[in-house]
């Protein structure tokens with residue numbers, strides 16, 4: 001059974017149809033990349049999977065259950081969501097932010113967590129490269145450091161589905177690698193990971209499959225090398241590969 005799925009799901013925002021009859025699923029053990037140009041609907045897919053974007057048609061499922069029928073706590077036990085925006089409206093210690101990842105199991109600040117939950121939070125902080133930041137306030141961190149703190153929160157949930165929006169954005173090269181490696185490891189542990197990614201080289205390196213969105217529809221859903229062919233790159237992204245490396249507009 002898939003950890004997360006959309007079945008003919010449509011989403012309308014501000015009177016515009018931003019997802020149109022999208023069907024996709026993520027199975028245990030898979031790292032699925034979600035690619036597509038700006039505004040294609042990647043974040044909306046992740047929000048829909050997490051039960052955060054109301055559907056105008058179709059269904060979103062977590063663990064085979066319609067998300068509409070799940071309470072917020074039940075949803076939190078089935079899916080962890082890493083938002084694209086990493087801003088925080090208040091000053092919170094990094095370890096308390098990571099402790100929020102346990103909220104669906106044990107809603108408490110870091111020091112009041114049970115020992116087992118604290119160990120999970122410490123492990124998540126270490127794997128997100130945020131252990132050294134644990135006692136610092138979030139609003140006093142750089143953008144990349146904040147991103148690592150938020151990744152720790154998502155990892156601490158240990159949810160079957162990890163839906164992450166641009167997990168490597170703002171990270172330096174080493175931390176980009178480590179963030180992708182940790183998501184790969186989550187999938188290898190049997191969790192289902194779906195990650196919105198702009199870096200198509202990272203998609204090829206890390207993902208088992210890529211779902212390409214174009215104007216709210218699925219343009220491709222296949223292994224990265226098969227999906228990201230010259231025709232699709234030109235049609236959807238408006239680019240071609242340069243022989244010297246990288247991409248250029250067609």
Ligand SMILES: Nc1ncnc2c1ncn2[C@@H]1O[C@H](COP(=O)(O)OP(=O)(O)OP(=O)(O)O)[C@@H](O)[C@H]1O
Pocket residue numbers: 013014015016018036037038039040041042043044045084
């Ligand atoms: N609250 C909103 N009201 C109206 N339109 C919205 C709203 N939120 C998003 N949209 C539109 O929905 C479409 C899909 O947005 P979404 O954030 O899912 O795209 P994306 O693929 O994640 O883009 P990006 O690569 O820029 O992050 C865009 O055209 C966007 O302008």
